[in-house]
Amino acid sequence: MVACVLVFGLAAAWFPGAAPARAHHNAHWSRDEHVSLAGTVISTYIGYPHSIMKLDCEGKTWAIYLGQPWHIEDVGLPVEELVPGTLVEVVGSPTEAGGDRQLMVTKLALKGHTYIF
Numbered sequence: 001m002v003a004c005v006l007v008f009g010l011a012a013a014w015f016p017g018a019a020p021a022r023a024h025h026n027a028h029w030s031r032d033e034h035v036s037l038a039g040t041v042i043s044t045y046i047g048y049p050h051s052i053m054k055l056d057c058e059g060k061t062w063a064i065y066l067g068q069p070w071h072i073e074d075v076g077l078p079v080e081e082l083v084p085g086t087l088v089e090v091v092g093s094p095t096e097a098g099g100d101r102q103l104m105v106t107k108l109a110l111k112g113h114t115y116i117f
Helices: 002-014 069-075
Strands: 035-045 051-057 060-067 087-094 102-110 113-116
Touching (some): 060 069
Antiparallel strands (some): 051 060, 087 102, 102 113
């Protein structure tokens, strides 16, 4: 743990003018709004720290946050079916940061099955 902190500290010292990376941790997920989207899978990453599916919805790309691999497994979602071109429907909380097109999934429909996150 000390080595990780030290390496991060040294990297920050070497690149003092570098801007912090924008990530979903900076995005504030709406607790009051839910959005439904339908589109085709562009790509899927299943891994840590978070699994992300890129979804094409009417020509716009959305980053759909699926959570950690163990949670996806608990939900029963067959990730091997989330291949490019597959039609899916998602419901979830969007980011409150305008224009980011990110969604934290709460429900996903795939090939006639619905998975609740």
